[in-house]
Amino acid sequence: MHLIREESALPIVVGGIAALPLYPLRPAGLAAFVAQLAPTQAAYLHAVGFTAKAQELLLLPGESGVAAAVIGLGGERSYRAFGDLAYRLPEGAWQLQPGDYRLDDAVLGFCLGAYRFAQFRRGGRAPALLQLSEPALAAMSHAASINMARDLVNMPANLLGTVELADAAEALAQRCGAQFSRVIGAQLDVEYPTIAAVGRGSPRPAVVAAFTWAGSQAGVDSAHISLCGKGVVFDSGGLDMKPAAGMLRMKKDMGGAASILALARIIMEADMPVRLSVRIGCVENAVSGEAMRPLDVITTRRGLSVEIGNTDAEGRLVLCDLLAQASDEKPDLLIDCATLTGAARVALGPDLPALFCNDDAWAAALLACGEAIADPLWRLPLWHGYDAWLDSKVADLNNVSGNPQAGAVVAALFLQRFVAPGVRWAHLDTYAWNDTSRPARPEGGEAMGVRALAEAIGQMAAAHKNLMVEAVE
Numbered sequence: 001m002h003l004i005r006e007e008s009a010l011p012i013v014v015g016g017i018a019a020l021p022l023y024p025l026r027p028a029g030l031a032a033f034v035a036q037l038a039p040t041q042a043a044y045l046h047a048v049g050f051t052a053k054a055q056e057l058l059l060l061p062g063e064s065g066v067a068a069a070v071i072g073l074g075g076e077r078s079y080r081a082f083g084d085l086a087y088r089l090p091e092g093a094w095q096l097q098p099g100d101y102r103l104d105d106a107v108l109g110f111c112l113g114a115y116r117f118a119q120f121r122r123g124g125r126a127p128a129l130l131q132l133s134e135p136a137l138a139a140m141s142h143a144a145s146i147n148m149a150r151d152l153v154n155m156p157a158n159l160l161g162t163v164e165l166a167d168a169a170e171a172l173a174q175r176c177g178a179q180f181s182r183v184i185g186a187q188l189d190v191e192y193p194t195i196a197a198v199g200r201g202s203p204r205p206a207v208v209a210a211f212t213w214a215g216s217q218a219g220v221d222s223a224h225i226s227l228c229g230k231g232v233v234f235d236s237g238g239l240d241m242k243p244a245a246g247m248l249r250m251k252k253d254m255g256g257a258a259s260i261l262a263l264a265r266i267i268m269e270a271d272m273p274v275r276l277s278v279r280i281g282c283v284e285n286a287v288s289g290e291a292m293r294p295l296d297v298i299t300t301r302r303g304l305s306v307e308i309g310n311t312d313a314e315g316r317l318v319l320c321d322l323l324a325q326a327s328d329e330k331p332d333l334l335i336d337c338a339t340l341t342g343a344a345r346v347a348l349g350p351d352l353p354a355l356f357c358n359d360d361a362w363a364a365a366l367l368a369c370g371e372a373i374a375d376p377l378w379r380l381p382l383w384h385g386y387d388a389w390l391d392s393k394v395a396d397l398n399n400v401s402g403n404p405q406a407g408a409v410v411a412a413l414f415l416q417r418f419v420a421p422g423v424r425w426a427h428l429d430t431y432a433w434n435d436t437s438r439p440a441r442p443e444g445g446e447a448m449g450v451r452a453l454a455e456a457i458g459q460m461a462a463a464h465k466n467l468m469v470e471a472v473e
Contacts, residue, residue, distance in 0.1 A: 002172045004148055007140045011086055011114045011127045012107065019093035019131040021068045024081070024101050025052040034071075041067070054081055055439060057088050066090060073101060076235030078374035082109030083440025086127035095131040104139040107132070111143035112440040117154040141269040142454070145445045148172075149255075149262035153432055153445025157234035157251040162199070162282040165254055169280055172261055176268040178213035178276075191325075194306070194317040195281045197298045201291025202240060202284035208322070210279045213264075215461075217273040223464040225263060225457055226331035228322040229280040229340035231243050232258030236446045238285050238311030239293055250306045251447060253315070255432025256338035257282070263337075266454040272461045278291060279326060281318040285311070297395045301325060302418050305408035307392040309400035315340045316399060316411055320418040327420035332458065333362070333424045336415070337455060344380075344429040352378040353430040353449040356412040362424050367460065370452035377428070377449050383409050390414055428453075 010409070013019075025033055030052045034042050041060050050058045054074030059066045069089055073081045082105065085094075096106055107130065111391040120339070152160065152168060160168075166182050173180035189196045192208055192331055200205025209231075223430040227466050242250070257280040264278045289343060296308045303320040315338050327334055344354040357363035369415045370377040389401035389410055397417065401410045412427050419425045426429040437443045 002118060004168065004175060007144045009147075010111045010140055010143055010256060012111065012135075012140060013093055013129050013131050014135055015131070015133060016130065017093050019095040019129075020066065021097050022094040023068060023070045023097045024073050024099040024106065025070055026073045026075075026100050027052045029100060047069070057085070059090070066071040069094060073099075077105075079109035079112065080374060080439045082439070086108055086114030087125070089128035091126055091128055091239070092264055093129040093131045106363070107136040108138035108143050109440045110138065110315050112146060113442070115147050115150060115442055115464045117151065117444055121449070138270065142266055142451055145262040145265040145269070146450065147343075148265065149258040149447035150445040150451070152258040152261070153252045153255050155392040160251070160254070161204045161233055162202075162207050162231075162284055163204065165233055165257060165280070165282040166207040168262060169209040169211065169278070172265055173211035173213075176213060176265065178211040178268065178278075180209070180211040183208040191319040192281070192301060194298055194300050194321045195283055197292045197296075198232075198285055198314045198317050199283040201288045202286035203288075204233075204284050206207055206281070206283040208279060208281055210277070212278075213268055213276045215271050215273045217271070218275050222273050222275050223333070223461050224275045224277070224329070224330065224331040225267070226277040226326040226334045227260045227279070228319060228334070228336040229257035229260030230254070230279045230318050230336070231341065232284040232315060232318060233282065233284050235285045235312070235314065236287055236463040238291050238314060239287060240311040241287060242312060244459075249433060252432050254282070255341050255430060255445065255447075256315075256336070256340070256428075257448050258445070259428070259430060259432065259447045262450045263335075263453050266450070267270050270458065271421055272458055273464075274457070274461045277329065279322045279328065281322055283318055285314045292396045300418070304397060304417065305395040307398045309397040309402075311396040313400045313411070316414045319415055323425075324414060324418045324420075327418070327423045327425070330420070330423060332424065332464070333457070334419065334423050334427070336426075337428045337430055337449070340429045341408045341411050343411075345431055347380065347408060348378050350433065350435055351448070352376055353428045354408050355379045355449075356382050356409075356429070357425065358382060358416065358419070359424045362426060362456075365456045366426060366452060369455040369459070370449065372452065373451055375449060375452040377452055380408060380412070382412055384413070386410055387413055419426035
């Protein structure tokens with residue numbers, strides 16, 4: 001099962017074949033465009049009332065049928081303006097014409113909108129192809145990385161188990177020249193006791209997949225970025241079992257790990273001047289005689305004891321040992337991604353990942369990057385007034401609160417207990433799913449916030465490199 005999508009799988013061709021012209025237009029440029037058309041085409045465009053509003057597509061007739069296409073951009077300045085073209089345009093190649101848009105936005109939107117999870121379906125039409133004069137490497141890398149994450153999230157849980165998710169991480173590491181390792185079995189019990197406890201109820205073994213990488217321009221003083229992901233391949237809730245409706249999308253409970261792998265791929269393919277560490281906890285939360293029970297007490301890697309108030313709050317248990325290990329290495333930045341709480345979705349809905357961060361400057365940078373590239377995040381507080389809600393009478397802390405309010409905040413506060421003091425840390429509580437299809441966002445698995453994280457890390461890496469150069473000079 002090959003789950004690492006290559007850029008060659010994108011609907012992009014670079015030169016070499018016949019293609020029809022595709023004109024992206026804004027309302028301000030419509031009159032000038034019409035003036036240079038053949039009279040019959042100009043008359044047709046006027047007759048159908050084309051105004052160049054966003055997502056408005058018009059096929060221009062010619063002697064042999066369709067001669068060209070015009071896509072309205074309206075006031076949309078993001079990749080989404082191009083996000084529904086791949087299946088609205090007739091099959092074949094289309095060559096982008098110059099206009100008031102960014103090429104990277106066009107390529108990214110076209111490729112993300114062309115994505116379909118069709119491994120198990122027969123038939124269906126192929127997407128149109130976008131012809132470029134030269135590759136748009138960054139946009140193509142971002143699209144392939146996001147689509148890779150979508151594949152992982154969309155894959156049925158009977159085919160993507162714990163070992164298969166770890167295998168996908170290993171395949172990515174090998175592709176990018178990273179050093180890979182995995183921890184399983186008795187070693188896992190010792191090094192990651194909470195991950196082992198969560199996975200004990202499943203016949204599929206829990207695995208921690210990890211790799212390290214350094215950019216070609218990275219040295220010992222380069223920024224160290226550490227990434228952790230929740231990789232629960234299916235979440236039944238454990239003995240505190242979810243209702244049937246609550247399990248329907250639980251194959252996506254490894255969406256945090258998929259997002260982390262997408263982010264790592266973008267960083268590595270961009271050859272950012274950083275040192276990178278990646279850890280994902282691959283586990284299934286199942287029901288059996290071996291499953292952890294409510295009111296069990298587990299001692300974590302950090303040494304803190306945790307009372308299990310609810311077995312369905314397993315994601316924070318998967319992450320806490322990873323965060324403890326990662327933060328003890330004192331990285332310049334620690335990030336985790338997880339499909340952690342329904343409370344975040346109640347607060348922010350499906351489109352906005354909840355951002356928790358212990359550093360205001362870094363949080364502001366993340367929010368600004370998300371805003372600039374249409375990959376939004378929304379910050380929620382690490383409100384320490386709720387810390388006491390995690391108190392336990394028999395252990396150092398409980399994995400849930402007895403108070404039903406502020407569930408996403410309380411989950412983030414739990415994770416923060418395992419982050420070493422002084423380490424800059426950001427936690428994304430993400431939905432990892434599109435409930436409906438919209439331009440560039442087909443229904444199904446999604447990697448939200450990944451491009452915002454990559455943009456901010458790229459800026460941080462460049463600034464860190466400049467500081468190092470200045471220090472040497």
